[in-house]
Amino acid sequence: MNQIIECVPNFSEGRRADVLDEIVNAMLTTGVMLLDREMDASHNRAVVTIAGEPDAVAEAAFRGCQRAAQLIDLETHRGEHPRMGATDVIPFIPIRNVTMDECVALARRVGERIGRELEIPVYLYERAATRPERRDLAYVRRGEYETIRAEIATQSERAPDFGPRRVGKAGAVAVGARPFLIAYNVNLDTRDVQIAKDIAKITREKGGGLPSVKALGFALEDQGIVQVSMNLTDFNVTGMLTAFQHVRAEAEKRGVRVLGSELVGLVPLEALAQIAREALQLEGFSSRQVVEVKLAEAGNA
Amino acid sequence: MNQIIECVPNFSEGRRADVLDEIVNAMLTTGVMLLDREMDASHNRAVVTIAGEPDAVAEAAFRGCQRAAQLIDLETHRGEHPRMGATDVIPFIPIRNVTMDECVALARRVGERIGRELEIPVYLYERAATRPERRDLAYVRRGEYETIRAEIATQSERAPDFGPRRVGKAGAVAVGARPFLIAYNVNLDTRDVQIAKDIAKITREKGGGLPSVKALGFALEDQGIVQVSMNLTDFNVTGMLTAFQHVRAEAEKRGVRVLGSELVGLVPLEALAQIAREALQLEGFSSRQVVEVKLAEAGNA
Numbered sequence: 001m002n003q004i005i006e007c008v009p010n011f012s013e014g015r016r017a018d019v020l021d022e023i024v025n026a027m028l029t030t031g032v033m034l035l036d037r038e039m040d041a042s043h044n045r046a047v048v049t050i051a052g053e054p055d056a057v058a059e060a061a062f063r064g065c066q067r068a069a070q071l072i073d074l075e076t077h078r079g080e081h082p083r084m085g086a087t088d089v090i091p092f093i094p095i096r097n098v099t100m101d102e103c104v105a106l107a108r109r110v111g112e113r114i115g116r117e118l119e120i121p122v123y124l125y126e127r128a129a130t131r132p133e134r135r136d137l138a139y140v141r142r143g144e145y146e147t148i149r150a151e152i153a154t155q156s157e158r159a160p161d162f163g164p165r166r167v168g169k170a171g172a173v174a175v176g177a178r179p180f181l182i183a184y185n186v187n188l189d190t191r192d193v194q195i196a197k198d199i200a201k202i203t204r205e206k207g208g209g210l211p212s213v214k215a216l217g218f219a220l221e222d223q224g225i226v227q228v229s230m231n232l233t234d235f236n237v238t239g240m241l242t243a244f245q246h247v248r249a250e251a252e253k254r255g256v257r258v259l260g261s262e263l264v265g266l267v268p269l270e271a272l273a274q275i276a277r278e279a280l281q282l283e284g285f286s287s288r289q290v291v292e293v294k295l296a297e298a299g300n301a
Numbered sequence: 302m303n304q305i306i307e308c309v310p311n312f313s314e315g316r317r318a319d320v321l322d323e324i325v326n327a328m329l330t331t332g333v334m335l336l337d338r339e340m341d342a343s344h345n346r347a348v349v350t351i352a353g354e355p356d357a358v359a360e361a362a363f364r365g366c367q368r369a370a371q372l373i374d375l376e377t378h379r380g381e382h383p384r385m386g387a388t389d390v391i392p393f394i395p396i397r398n399v400t401m402d403e404c405v406a407l408a409r410r411v412g413e414r415i416g417r418e419l420e421i422p423v424y425l426y427e428r429a430a431t432r433p434e435r436r437d438l439a440y441v442r443r444g445e446y447e448t449i450r451a452e453i454a455t456q457s458e459r460a461p462d463f464g465p466r467r468v469g470k471a472g473a474v475a476v477g478a479r480p481f482l483i484a485y486n487v488n489l490d491t492r493d494v495q496i497a498k499d500i501a502k503i504t505r506e507k508g509g510g511l512p513s514v515k516a517l518g519f520a521l522e523d524q525g526i527v528q529v530s531m532n533l534t535d536f537n538v539t540g541m542l543t544a545f546q547h548v549r550a551e552a553e554k555r556g557v558r559v560l561g562s563e564l565v566g567l568v569p570l571e572a573l574a575q576i577a578r579e580a581l582q583l584e585g586f587s588s589r590q591v592v593e594v595k596l597a598e599a600g601n602a
Contacts, residue, residue, distance in 0.1 A: 035592070095593070241580055241581060258582060260583070260584040261581045263586055267592065272591065280542060291570070293593065295336070296597055
């Protein structure tokens, strides 16, 4: 529990479980924990979540990319999800005692190595981007594998940050750094999905709402309620408490009661500490004051 | 990070640091972490906080008690704090994946062993008490070492739960189980200490306020503000958010603004999870959703 980062590489394989097994096995070196793995057959894509000390996670990401390049052929790959490489994206995410700058440096180091040793073109994206437009993954991946293959040698805006100006069967990979993404939903006591859609619209950053928040409104038909489903893309900018209070206030304006909220997947401890700081006006609080953290750090010392 | 308990033995030695060193060294066996140690010369008393797996902590508590009995003589001990033994109290406290019942069972097991192997009389107290009146440590310790020495052989209400009906130079020890105690303060933007005292009075359980809350009002002279200082003796009954909101509402009634709050010392992760559950109406949340916890548990598996 000294320095912890997370890495969520996406691989262009959502159907052959044995292929994903081989890629995951290549990544699980000492000091790296597998937190999650998910395959989607229609997307033909896998999302793997690992975490651990930065150097170990960097090594794991490289090895996963190397193995995927051996096992996945973009010439024959088809799926609903946009993709440009066997390993499509590699984001590094600070969790504990690590800065975003350190994750950016790590992304560049891993990207350089992938370019040099695997001869795969690498685009740095999000916080690691070297050009403003490349912060946006959708821009980097525009036209997908087939277009990049056609344009990379000739179009200057397709020049990779690392690796050759040619694409093989492993395609290209986006390597970057970003904050932890919190998937957070608020459930409303109404059957009127328009209310959830309206609240989502004014809650999300694009609608002039909360910064670093994406939001959609859904009906949960089986429960007869609706949901404002959010991605908090940088909880240091907008955290769970702010998002919850915003949605609740908007629901109340519309005479609708909040039934509850739910967190999908994981959160860093720091996101819980943030709730305590905000809800209690808690001053000087450090997550080192959590018994379990203090114990884990004492155990490592 | 499987099962974790805390133990906070109090020793009747607040002046000789080398004596406390020897006691602490005796306790620090494999799997036990020292979280804190404090000596108070005028109290002539030391408070040691350790944590770890239940069996390891039980062994450590026994060894500390054994060493204290060799090094501390109650016949010559004087201090402001009431005391009845070289090791005065041994509370076991559930932190993670441990029930209160398990801590009660542990207290009884350690108490039995202290009585049998060290021939020190043991009174079970708080949640481990075998008689209702012995839940109260002050009752168990009434009259201190000197009175217990005089009465233990003859008075039935002085009969120990374990060990002999006679007191040696190591005195007697109270062994028990209790919830984690959270020391939590709320600061108010006024110089009028009576406001803090009034709010404390109606906040504490004894004044008909919040259950499992002790509270006092203080002036923080140097800052020109006042403070409601609380002990939350069972945060599952009254947690930090409830205590904060209660004090804030009472302050607002009196036209006084809350400046902030502060947590003294440590809290279990579960107390942070509780704040999130309450402040966000968060449903189905488990502290296993915290990345660091998931990592630590994966590391142990």
